[in-house]
Amino acid sequence: MAIMNLIMSATLTNWVGKLLELLYNAIGNFGWTVVVFSILLKVILSPLDIWQRVSTKNQQKKMEAIKPKLEKLEKQYKNNPDLLKQKQYEVQREAKINVFATCLPLIVTMVVFFVVFGGFRALVTYENELMVEELDKAYVSYVVDYNESKLTDAQKTEVNELYAAAIEANPTAEPLYIKWDVLKPYCENPLRNIDFIEYGELATENPEKYAEMRNILANTYKAHLEGDKWLWVKNIFKSDTGTDVVPNVKSYTSSGAGGIGAALEDTQMHTTYTNLTDPAASELNKTGTWDFKKWNGYFILPLLSLLTSFLSTWIMQKNGPSNAMGTQEQQAQQQKQMKMMSYMMPIMLAVFAMLYSAAFAIYYFMSNVMATLTTLVVNGVMKLIDKRKEAQNPVIIR
Numbered sequence: 001m002a003i004m005n006l007i008m009s010a011t012l013t014n015w016v017g018k019l020l021e022l023l024y025n026a027i028g029n030f031g032w033t034v035v036v037f038s039i040l041l042k043v044i045l046s047p048l049d050i051w052q053r054v055s056t057k058n059q060q061k062k063m064e065a066i067k068p069k070l071e072k073l074e075k076q077y078k079n080n081p082d083l084l085k086q087k088q089y090e091v092q093r094e095a096k097i098n099v100f101a102t103c104l105p106l107i108v109t110m111v112v113f114f115v116v117f118g119g120f121r122a123l124v125t126y127e128n129e130l131m132v133e134e135l136d137k138a139y140v141s142y143v144v145d146y147n148e149s150k151l152t153d154a155q156k157t158e159v160n161e162l163y164a165a166a167i168e169a170n171p172t173a174e175p176l177y178i179k180w181d182v183l184k185p186y187c188e189n190p191l192r193n194i195d196f197i198e199y200g201e202l203a204t205e206n207p208e209k210y211a212e213m214r215n216i217l218a219n220t221y222k223a224h225l226e227g228d229k230w231l232w233v234k235n236i237f238k239s240d241t242g243t244d245v246v247p248n249v250k251s252y253t254s255s256g257a258g259g260i261g262a263a264l265e266d267t268q269m270h271t272t273y274t275n276l277t278d279p280a281a282s283e284l285n286k287t288g289t290w291d292f293k294k295w296n297g298y299f300i301l302p303l304l305s306l307l308t309s310f311l312s313t314w315i316m317q318k319n320g321p322s323n324a325m326g327t328q329e330q331q332a333q334q335q336k337q338m339k340m341m342s343y344m345m346p347i348m349l350a351v352f353a354m355l356y357s358a359a360f361a362i363y364y365f366m367s368n369v370m371a372t373l374t375t376l377v378v379n380g381v382m383k384l385i386d387k388r389k390e391a392q393n394p395v396i397i398r
Helices: 002-009 015-027 030-044 046-076 081-094 101-148 153-169 175-188 199-205 207-228 249-253 273-284 300-319 328-355 358-392
Strands: none
Touching (some): 015 030, 015 101, 030 207, 046 081, 101 175, 101 199, 199 207, 207 273, 249 273, 328 358
């Protein structure tokens, strides 16, 4: 039936989305679901994460050990930059230094980011399509009851007989939609002088019932949002910005930046998306740009994501080795480029956090916090190990 197409289009194929859905069903609030998911993912990846940081620390020690050799080579081959790079590389290779070691954390971060981002996108689409399903059910239920109430007892008996036959012929179909499919053509039959009243027509025929229907749709939307609120964010599936709480049809169907990418054109909904969401939008969405009380969020998560990302990057750079080769001028240029790239990523991801769902921004923020804590703990443990080694093997000055 109509809504079954909607559900089929909302199936989750991404394992991240499936895991999030399982946690969501257990926790009941999606914001805290993302917090728990972020911690779990970081714990699962912690062996690799710790290995990366230990490896980076060891690389740093090796670079410090060969620093005198590198300085000597620079003086010896300062007029031949190409040969200098070759000699420096040979020294690093002899010391078993991996030139690309510092790139590994960045590569892993990018891979995890795109996998998780895809999962969040899938789940945001899925949950929004479920929202439309709930609204459509509420709408169909109300319209069916209203139109059926206008029938005579004999007509109701005829409709129920047709309904029972349709149910028997389609046992797996949604009974509510079968009732709609039976009742509407029954009422519209030219032999009967009965108008099947739908959304807009109800406003004209019975304004009181129209207001009641809109109130039911608004309450249905708000009830669904109860599990999608998190602290100051009203709808976790929209961005933590001054955007509307209820997405319009363009935002709902768009697969571009900030869009939900949900399907409408392949479904046979019983009224339009705008009709279903307008009651909630009229109540929850802002009336103007500066209607702060009705903003979905206040740019807090994107800002926190940016700050924690810079902090995490700064700590890693501070404790990471520099594998730049060549003359001092060339090394400075290489380090400048690497520094620029390392700061471009936090800015890029912060933009993602601002454009896409607040759920993704929570994940990004929590990941930065966990990464920073992991780096500090690993660095602290390695310093203690180094001190113990120094205590066991004191340097004797003669």
